[in-house]
Amino acid sequence: MLNRNEKIKVGLIVTMSEDVWPEDFVALVAGFIKPATELLEKLGFEVICKGNLCRDIKDAREHGNFLRDNNIDVLVNHVGTWTYANDSIAVSQIV
Numbered sequence: 001m002l003n004r005n006e007k008i009k010v011g012l013i014v015t016m017s018e019d020v021w022p023e024d025f026v027a028l029v030a031g032f033i034k035p036a037t038e039l040l041e042k043l044g045f046e047v048i049c050k051g052n053l054c055r056d057i058k059d060a061r062e063h064g065n066f067l068r069d070n071n072i073d074v075l076v077n078h079v080g081t082w083t084y085a086n087d088s089i090a091v092s093q094i095v
Contacts, residue, residue: 013078014079016054
């Protein structure tokens with residue numbers, strides 16, 4: 001339970017499949033992390049984010065463990081483009 005003086009800790013991930021994508025497109029999707037973080041912070045949330053894309057099941061486990069270790073209150077999964085459901089589900093199950 002949060003007290004009124006605590007900020008809500010939002011765990012942010014940006015997902016994208018590990019399929020072969022042009023590097024400029026991967027960079028575009030990775031570029032979603034900063035504005036998403038800034039917007040959530042502007043709304044008054046504390047944002048917890050690894051700062052890199054979540055592209056496969058290994059990444060999903062790393063992101064999930066990182067977010068769980070940081071005791072987030074809510075998870076935001078920003079789907080940057082095609083994402084396999086098992087990657088998103090893995091993060092949700094860990095958190």
